Amino acid sequence: MLSPWAGCLSQSYATPHAATSHLKWGVHPTALLGDGELWGGAEAAQHCRWRCEEEWDFLWCDVTWLRENFDHVYLEEHVRICHFRNHYELSRKNYLVKNLKRFRKQLEREAGKLEAARCDFFPKTFELPSEYHLFVEEFRKKPGTTWIMKPVGRSQGKGIFLFRKLKDIFDWKMAGRASRKTECVFTIFPVYKLERGNCLFVFPQDGGRTNEQKDETQIETYVVQRYIENPYLIGGRKFDLRVYILVTSYSPLKAWLYRDGFARFSSMRFTLNSIDDHYVHLTNVAVQKTAPDYDPEKGCKWMIQQLRQYLTAKHGTGLVEVLFADMDNIFIKSLQSVQKVIISDKRCFELYGYDILIDQDLKPWLLEVNASPSLAASSQEDYELKCHLLEDTLHVVDMEGRLTGKEKRVGGFDLIWNDGPVSRGGNLGALVNGNFMANTHLGCFNDRKKQLKELFGNLPA
Amino acid sequence: MLEQDGGLSLTIARIVQRLKGSSLHSQLERQARISLHNPEIKLESLKEDIKDFLKTSGWEKKLQNAVYSELNVFPSPCHPAAPPEHMKEPLAYMRKAQGSWEKRILKSLNSMCTELSIPLAQKRPASEQKELLNKWNEMGTDEPDLSLFRPVYAPKDFLEVLMNLRNPNYENGEQPSFRNHLGLIQVPLKVKDIPELKEDFSELDLNIGQLGIDDSAQVPPEFFENEHVRIGQKVLAEQDSAAAQQYVRQGCPTALRADLWALILNISNQPEDILYYEQLKSNVIQHDLLVDSLIYKDVKLTASNDDYYFVFEDYLYQVLLCFSRDTSVLEHFAYSSATPPKSYIQGKLGIEEYAVFYPPNGVIPFHGFSMYVAPLCFLYHEPSKLYQIFREMYVRFFFRLHSISSHPSGIVSLCLLFETLLQTHLPQLFYHLREIGAQPLRISFKWMVRAFSGYLATDQLLLLWDRILGYNSLEILAAIQK
Numbered sequence: 001m002l003s004p005w006a007g008c009l010s011q012s013y014a015t016p017h018a019a020t021s022h023l024k025w026g027v028h029p030t031a032l033l034g035d036g037e038l039w040g041g042a043e044a045a046q047h048c049r050w051r052c053e054e055e056w057d058f059l060w061c062d063v064t065w066l067r068e069n070f071d072h073v074y075l076e077e078h079v080r081i082c083h084f085r086n087h088y089e090l091s092r093k094n095y096l097v098k099n100l101k102r103f104r105k106q107l108e109r110e111a112g113k114l115e116a117a118r119c120d121f122f123p124k125t126f127e128l129p130s131e132y133h134l135f136v137e138e139f140r141k142k143p144g145t146t147w148i149m150k151p152v153g154r155s156q157g158k159g160i161f162l163f164r165k166l167k168d169i170f171d172w173k174m175a176g177r178a179s180r181k182t183e184c185v186f187t188i189f190p191v192y193k194l195e196r197g198n199c200l201f202v203f204p205q206d207g208g209r210t211n212e213q214k215d216e217t218q219i220e221t222y223v224v225q226r227y228i229e230n231p232y233l234i235g236g237r238k239f240d241l242r243v244y245i246l247v248t249s250y251s252p253l254k255a256w257l258y259r260d261g262f263a264r265f266s267s268m269r270f271t272l273n274s275i276d277d278h279y280v281h282l283t284n285v286a287v288q289k290t291a292p293d294y295d296p297e298k299g300c301k302w303m304i305q306q307l308r309q310y311l312t313a314k315h316g317t318g319l320v321e322v323l324f325a326d327m328d329n330i331f332i333k334s335l336q337s338v339q340k341v342i343i344s345d346k347r348c349f350e351l352y353g354y355d356i357l358i359d360q361d362l363k364p365w366l367l368e369v370n371a372s373p374s375l376a377a378s379s380q381e382d383y384e385l386k387c388h389l390l391e392d393t394l395h396v397v398d399m400e401g402r403l404t405g406k407e408k409r410v411g412g413f414d415l416i417w418n419d420g421p422v423s424r425g426g427n428l429g430a431l432v433n434g435n436f437m438a439n440t441h442l443g444c445f446n447d448r449k450k451q452l453k454e455l456f457g458n459l460p461a
Numbered sequence: 462m463l464e465q466d467g468g469l470s471l472t473i474a475r476i477v478q479r480l481k482g483s484s485l486h487s488q489l490e491r492q493a494r495i496s497l498h499n500p501e502i503k504l505e506s507l508k509e510d511i512k513d514f515l516k517t518s519g520w521e522k523k524l525q526n527a528v529y530s531e532l533n534v535f536p537s538p539c540h541p542a543a544p545p546e547h548m549k550e551p552l553a554y555m556r557k558a559q560g561s562w563e564k565r566i567l568k569s570l571n572s573m574c575t576e577l578s579i580p581l582a583q584k585r586p587a588s589e590q591k592e593l594l595n596k597w598n599e600m601g602t603d604e605p606d607l608s609l610f611r612p613v614y615a616p617k618d619f620l621e622v623l624m625n626l627r628n629p630n631y632e633n634g635e636q637p638s639f640r641n642h643l644g645l646i647q648v649p650l651k652v653k654d655i656p657e658l659k660e661d662f663s664e665l666d667l668n669i670g671q672l673g674i675d676d677s678a679q680v681p682p683e684f685f686e687n688e689h690v691r692i693g694q695k696v697l698a699e700q701d702s703a704a705a706q707q708y709v710r711q712g713c714p715t716a717l718r719a720d721l722w723a724l725i726l727n728i729s730n731q732p733e734d735i736l737y738y739e740q741l742k743s744n745v746i747q748h749d750l751l752v753d754s755l756i757y758k759d760v761k762l763t764a765s766n767d768d769y770y771f772v773f774e775d776y777l778y779q780v781l782l783c784f785s786r787d788t789s790v791l792e793h794f795a796y797s798s799a800t801p802p803k804s805y806i807q808g809k810l811g812i813e814e815y816a817v818f819y820p821p822n823g824v825i826p827f828h829g830f831s832m833y834v835a836p837l838c839f840l841y842h843e844p845s846k847l848y849q850i851f852r853e854m855y856v857r858f859f860f861r862l863h864s865i866s867s868h869p870s871g872i873v874s875l876c877l878l879f880e881t882l883l884q885t886h887l888p889q890l891f892y893h894l895r896e897i898g899a900q901p902l903r904i905s906f907k908w909m910v911r912a913f914s915g916y917l918a919t920d921q922l923l924l925l926w927d928r929i930l931g932y933n934s935l936e937i938l939a940a941i942q943k
Contacts, residue, residue, distance in 0.1 A: 235772030235773045235775060236598065236599060265771075269601075269775075301768070306919060306920075309839070312715040313716065313718060313719055313840050314842060316716045381768070
C-alpha cells in the first residue's frame, strides 16, 4: 500500500500553484512511515526518483536525524521542521512523569488542591532504577495490584511486561534483558531530491543509528506504572484511543486537536488471569500484528466517531461530554506541564499522537505521548485518515502564508488552545449562551473538505 | 359499511383473544384488585373509578401500547371465508414459489447433513455442557472446524429464484413493453410511485427537520435539534408507543434511541422475559443443533470481518443460538408466506406425531443473517433485552426480506419498487447499467436483503432503521437508494 505521506503529497501537491513553486519539501525516508516502520533507503529510492540536493524549506524528519543535526545545521527563518529540539520532555515516559509531577505541585501552590487534582490523569509512575525505593514503598501499600514495566525509549510495545510480585522483577533482571533485534540500519545517504512538478522533495542525510543502539551504550531506564485493571470494555475487549494534537508553538502555547482518531482494540478478550499474555493487554497495533489470531482483514480499529456514538447510546450525551471534556483537560495540562521546558523555536511544530485509556468509570487516563506517531495505514479508512491528517497539518503549518492567524479551524483541526482556552463561539473568547463551550470536536463529524474550500476559496489544496 | 364494522370487530376480537392470556392481562387484573383498597374507589361508580385509576397510574398506557403493537404486527383480517393461507399470502403462485424455494433449502440442508454425517440435533454430553456454560460470554474464542460447512444459501441464490417468478395468469402480450422488460423482476405487483410515496412518507419532506441532516455542526441547535430532543424525552416520559413511532420518523437522538425503539416494539424486559431468555440459554447448553454450526460459520464470515461489528461477536452467538430455539417465533408464520420446515424423528418419517419443527424456531439462517443483529449491539448491551429487540425486529420486518410474498414490504415488492423508481426517474442510469451488463438490482439486492446492514456506516444505518420502525414498512429501503 502506498504510504499516507506519498498519498498526501501526490494529492495535495500534484498540481502546485504559484505560492508553493519556490518551496522545497523534505521528507526523511524513515519518516515516510513513522518511527519503527522501516523502509530501506533503496526501497524508498525505487519509489521516487531521486537526485542529490542539499537545501530544503520544509523538513519532515525523524527524531534521530533531529538529535544529530539540528544543532549543527543553519536554519533560515522561514523553514519549518516537524519536531521541537527537546520533544522528549513530553514523549519519553520518565521525563513526562517528572514534568507532570512538577507541574502538579506548582498548580497546588498557585491554585489549590482541587485544581491540582485535575492533573491526576497519569497512573502512578516511578522511574527505575533511580526511584526504586519509592516504588517499593508504594507497592507495599497495596499488595496484589498489577504494575506495568515499560522501557522509556522504545515504542510499539517492545520490552513491556506486567507483574504483581516484586519477585517477578528480580526474575526478569536475572534472566537478562531479552535479546534485542538490531533494527535495520540505514546506510548513509546523501541528500536526495524528488521532483514532482515544481516541488522538490528533499531527503536529508540519515544519521544511521536508531534510538536503541544509542541506548545500548547507556543504562536502560524503565518506568514502572500502576496498571489500570478496570479498563472500559466493549464486547469484552480492551481498547485505547489514539488522538492527534498539533502544536505550532509553545510560547505562547498554540495547540490544535484533530477531529478524527481511532480506538485500537485488543484482538482477545480482556482478563487479568493471563498477565503473561502479552497480546491481551497491549493494544498497540504493532504488537497485535504478531498475535496468533491476528487477521489483518479484521481491522482492530474503530474510528472515534463510532466510539463516541456507541458511548452516547449507552450512557447518554451528558456523561460522554464530560468524558471528552476530561480528555481535553489531559491534552492541555500535559502540554502546559512542558511548556516552560521545551526549547521554543518559531520554526518548529510537532504532531503528537496521544494514547488514552478509558476506565470503567469513564475516566480517561494518559498512557503516553508519541512525538512520531505511526503513519502506516492498516486499512483503507486508516489510510484516508492519515492522508487527511498530514494534509491538514501542512495547511496549519501554512508554508504558503495563506492563513490570517485568526482561524479557529483548519480542515479537521480545531484550535483548542491559543495562550488560553478557545471557545466555540464566533470571536476568540466569546461566550455562547453565557457558557464557555470549548472549541473541541473530537469524534465529531469531520467535513474538512467543505471547510477547506471555504477557507482557501477554490485554490487547489 | 357493514363490512368495515365487521372488520373492526374481528380485529378487536382477535386482539382481545391474544392479550387475554398474556402477563399484561394478569398484571392489570392484579392492579385493579389492589386499587380496591384506594379510598377514591367507590362501589357505586366502581367501573369508572377503576378505569380512572388505571389511567393515572400508567397502566392504561401499557395496555394501549400492547394493543398498538398487535395492530402493527398482525395484518387486518381478511374476509371471514378466506382460508388461513390467505393471511400468509393471498396469491397462489407466490405461495407455490415459496414452497418450492423452501424445498430447495431443505434439500440443501439435508444433503449437508448426510454428507457430514452430523445429526440435525443431539444432546450434549455433561462435560461439554459445563464447558459451554463457562464459555458462554466468550463463545467467539471457540475455533471449531467449520471448513466443511457452507451457508445454506446466499442472497444471490435467492435473487435467481425471484427473477424467475412469473404469474401464470398474466399475459404480457406479444410486444414486451419498455416498462416490464428491462428489469429483473417480472411480476405484476402494485408498487407505489413517487407521488404516493411522498404522501406516505410525508415526514421526510424537505420542509421538515431530520436528524442526521438538520443537526449538523453548521446548523445552530436551536433550529431543530434541541426541540426534537426535548420532544423525544417527553415521549419517553409518557411511555406512548404510538407517539414514539410518529416521533422517530424524523430520526432518533443517539442517546434516546435505545429506549425509543424498545417503546415502539413494546419491549419492557420484565422478569418473565429474562426468565424466558435464560430458559432458551439452557436449551442451547443442553442440545447441539446443526444450525448452530451454520450460525457460527455465518458470524465468522460476516460480522467478525466487519470493522465495526467484530467486537460484538460474542453477543451475536448469544442471541442467534437462543433465537434458533425459540418456538414463540413460530407464531409469525401465521402472517408470513413461509412455512417452517418439519423434521421427523429417526425412523418415523411421515408420521405426524413424531414431527418437530427444525430448527425449533423454523428459521434457517442464510449467509449474512447475523448482520441483522449486529447493528443492534450498538444500542443494547444486556443480552436478554438485545435478544428481545432482535426477535421483535425479525418477526415484524426482517422475515419479509427473505421470503417470497406479495406484501408491499416483501422483498419482491421492494425489488420491483426499486427497479420501477430507477427506470422512471433515472432512465439513463438504468439503461447504461444494463448495457454494461450490471443490472442495477443485482447490485442493490444484497443491500436490501440485509436492510443495508454492513453496507452503510452505523450511524446512517441506525437513522435508516429509525424510519423503518417509524413507518412500519420496509419500503424505505427501496426508496432510499434513489
